[in-house]
Amino acid sequence: KQSLDKGLEKTKTNFFTKLTKAVAGKSKVDEAVLDNLEEILVASDVGVATTLKIITRIEKRVAADKYLGVEELNGILQEEIAALLSESNTGDATEFVVPIATKPYVLMVVGVNGVGKTTTIGKLAYQFKKAGYNVVLGAADTFRAAAIDQLQIWADRVGVPIVRQEMGSDPASVAFDTLQSAVAQQADVVIIDTAGRLHNKINLMNELSKVKRVMQKVVAAAPHDVLLVLDGSTGQNAFEQAKQFTAATEVTALAVTKLDGTAKGGVVIGISDQFQIPVKYIGVGEGIEDLQVFNKYEFVDSFFK
Numbered sequence: 001k002q003s004l005d006k007g008l009e010k011t012k013t014n015f016f017t018k019l020t021k022a023v024a025g026k027s028k029v030d031e032a033v034l035d036n037l038e039e040i041l042v043a044s045d046v047g048v049a050t051t052l053k054i055i056t057r058i059e060k061r062v063a064a065d066k067y068l069g070v071e072e073l074n075g076i077l078q079e080e081i082a083a084l085l086s087e088s089n090t091g092d093a094t095e096f097v098v099p100i101a102t103k104p105y106v107l108m109v110v111g112v113n114g115v116g117k118t119t120t121i122g123k124l125a126y127q128f129k130k131a132g133y134n135v136v137l138g139a140a141d142t143f144r145a146a147a148i149d150q151l152q153i154w155a156d157r158v159g160v161p162i163v164r165q166e167m168g169s170d171p172a173s174v175a176f177d178t179l180q181s182a183v184a185q186q187a188d189v190v191i192i193d194t195a196g197r198l199h200n201k202i203n204l205m206n207e208l209s210k211v212k213r214v215m216q217k218v219v220a221a222a223p224h225d226v227l228l229v230l231d232g233s234t235g236q237n238a239f240e241q242a243k244q245f246t247a248a249t250e251v252t253a254l255a256v257t258k259l260d261g262t263a264k265g266g267v268v269i270g271i272s273d274q275f276q277i278p279v280k281y282i283g284v285g286e287g288i289e290d291l292q293v294f295n296k297y298e299f300v301d302s303f304f305k
């Protein structure tokens with residue numbers, strides 16, 4: 001929670017300063033306050049559609065209560081945003097727990113280069129290992145040599161096995177080998193890195209579906225989750241990437257990184273709502289410990305406190 005507060009400091013300061021200004025000298029939440037709030041939410045990258053949903057929710061509260069004091073606005077915002085996030089099934093977990101009973105749990109990770117995909121995989125491997133799980137990594141981003149090497153560095157750092165082949169080899173083949181190796185050693189968790197190219201959508205789509213198909217020869221239900229990693233500091237780009245990846249493959253979970261580097265952490269709320277996909281993890285720094293299980297209550301608490 002402490003690192004979450006620190007990670008969201010810029011967002012909070014930005015939001016708070018503006019909100020304080022918006023309600024200065026006011027006693028009740030009126031139309032002018034709501035107009036300002038709308039602007040502030042949009043400026044925090046919540047997105048227009050989600051902002052309007054939030055404002056509508058607040059308006060209903062104002063209408064129901066007849067009078068809403070500005071000092072209540074913060075608490076009500078927290079409640080309504082948490083309620084909204086429930087609709088995208090964004091949860092209230094706090095621990096790194098594998099969501100299925102059978103092993104191995106197969107997590108396929110997608111996202112464009114530079115968003116923090118490798119770092120997130122490394123941090124996840126660390127957390128799952130710390131929680132007592134046996135983890136295996138698969139370097140199926142075979143498009144760039146650096147991607148394989150970077151993942152190797154994380155595997156060594158965390159102390160988990162990695163399955164890799166040469167650069168340029170078939171990603172599906174790497175994924176297949178990884179799952180076979182994981183099954184043979186009765187691993188609990190498999191995390192598969194995949195290539196992050198978006199410029200050729202058909203290729204990406206074909207590649208991801210081939211990786212899935214081939215993995216299913218080893219583990220019928222694989223992948224149990226497809227985690228899309230998005231850079232939270234890129235605002236509208238993150239929305240655009242979510243749009244493209246959800247069109248290319250079935251994304252079941254989101255990780256939003258680099259929230260420590262932005263004043264616009266509201267992107268987490270907007271993306272989860274707009275795509276109706278749960279945010280599972282957030283990145284709040286470059287260190288190995290700086291990945292958190294996303295908890296909407298803790299998040300809104302940090303955001304508005």
Ligand code: GDP
Pocket residue numbers: 111112113114115116117118119120150257258259260261282283284285286290
């Ligand atoms: P990839 O190309 O998507 O695999 O990206 P990398 O994992 O190599 O990360 C790109 C850069 O972003 C690296 O310098 C990471 O240290 C940095 N990074 C990743 N996640 C976070 C985060 O949550 N906060 C900050 N501040 N930096 C991050």
